[in-house]
Amino acid sequence: MRKSLYFFVFVSLAGSALAKHNPQAQNPNGPWLTGPLLAPSAHVTTVGHVNEEPYFLLININGQYDSDWHKISEPSFWISELKFYTTIGLTEWMDFAIDPGGAYQHCRGAGEFISDNVHMGFDFQLLEEHPDSYLPAIKLGVREIFPITKYNHLDPKKFKTDSRGIGSYRTEIFLCAGRLIQLRDDHWLNLRLAVAYSVSSRLHVRGFNIYGGSADTDAYVYPPQLFALNFSFELTLNKNWVIACDGVAGYGKSRKFKGYPGRLVTGELADLSKGSALSFELAPAIEYNWSRNIGIVTGTWFSIAGRNSDSFASWVTGVNIYF
Numbered sequence: 001m002r003k004s005l006y007f008f009v010f011v012s013l014a015g016s017a018l019a020k021h022n023p024q025a026q027n028p029n030g031p032w033l034t035g036p037l038l039a040p041s042a043h044v045t046t047v048g049h050v051n052e053e054p055y056f057l058l059i060n061i062n063g064q065y066d067s068d069w070h071k072i073s074e075p076s077f078w079i080s081e082l083k084f085y086t087t088i089g090l091t092e093w094m095d096f097a098i099d100p101g102g103a104y105q106h107c108r109g110a111g112e113f114i115s116d117n118v119h120m121g122f123d124f125q126l127l128e129e130h131p132d133s134y135l136p137a138i139k140l141g142v143r144e145i146f147p148i149t150k151y152n153h154l155d156p157k158k159f160k161t162d163s164r165g166i167g168s169y170r171t172e173i174f175l176c177a178g179r180l181i182q183l184r185d186d187h188w189l190n191l192r193l194a195v196a197y198s199v200s201s202r203l204h205v206r207g208f209n210i211y212g213g214s215a216d217t218d219a220y221v222y223p224p225q226l227f228a229l230n231f232s233f234e235l236t237l238n239k240n241w242v243i244a245c246d247g248v249a250g251y252g253k254s255r256k257f258k259g260y261p262g263r264l265v266t267g268e269l270a271d272l273s274k275g276s277a278l279s280f281e282l283a284p285a286i287e288y289n290w291s292r293n294i295g296i297v298t299g300t301w302f303s304i305a306g307r308n309s310d311s312f313a314s315w316v317t318g319v320n321i322y323f
Contacts, residue, residue: 030180031188031236034295034320036244037283039192039232042137042178044125045087045095045322052321053085055101057301059314065306067275073311077159078106083116085318093125097143105161112158117165118146121172129179136179136191145170153207163210166223170200190234198226207262211255211272219259221272226252234287242287244297250309252277279309283316293322 035041045051059079064072083101090096101116121143129137151167154160174196181189200223205211211221232246257272264270285299297320302313 032289034287036232038246042176045089047089049089051087055318057081061312063311107159110158136177139176143172151210168200168203194230196228214262217262224253246283248281250279277308279306
């Protein structure tokens with residue numbers, strides 16, 4: 001299975017700071033919203049409050065888009081993942097975020113339970129929206145990803161189910177803007193736009209590793225810089241029911257390496273490099289909100305086109321609890 005690894009970064013970038021809803025920041029007479037599947041909120045969780053959002057994702061990576069935008073089908077790589085996105089209010093303008101989790105990965109008869117790398121960081125409220133102004137709310141987020149999962153000396157018979165993430169330390173910076181608009185009566189439109197950037201440290205790979213290679217690989221890999229753009233909307237149908245949709249575009253620069261890539265059983269040298277990647281994805285969903293502070297969102301997330309990136313389809317369900 002030739003996972004491109006861009007998928008795992010785009011997942012992180014598209015869903016950075018998934019604290020979806022801050023009731024304090026919304027119009028007190030406004031709608032009940034949980035948030036779309038992916039786009040982060042433009043509001044921090046304020047002091048004295050916690051936003052907890054357990055998420056379950058069932059993901060099927062079923063192929064690759066090549067450099068000519070053609071899909072090449074491959075044996076399915078399945079991921080059953082549970083994550084706990086949590087933000088804790090520190091001040092009226094700053095919160096702390098962390099999202100521990102784990103997954104079961106399965107491919108061609110091989111499978112393994114594996115923990116996620118640790119994501120943590122801070123969000124800062126740059127601008128707050130007001131009903132009498134056309135300006136949106138704007139939030140800045142910073143995350144550091146700490147690699148704790150195995151990425152070297154993998155078992156080739158497990159088809160990379162024994163690894164996760166990209167193996168290196170990664171810093172993410174993202175900017176989120178949001179605006180709540182009343183259309184009429186109980187019909188509201190909530191718009192969000194997020195832009196994210198990610199840069200990773202180089203890593204020393206040896207043996208079979210998450211980037212490929214062979215038993216005698218000994219090289220340094222330089223993961224690419226990545227960018228993601230996420231636009232979403234929520235439209236209330238009534239007090240409880242909401243439809244939502246995310247659109248995601250991701251771009252990754254070329255991946256490079258130095259050193260000995262290893263020699264394949266065919267006698268050829270392995271290739272740890274990869275060309276620049278593009279990925280376009282959609283995530284339609286439906287929400288049900290029991291109150292202003294508790295709701296559930298469920299829907300699909302899938303690729304629609306790409307270049308040097310993964311073809312995938314997934315089912316995602318999240319519960320948002322703000323207290």
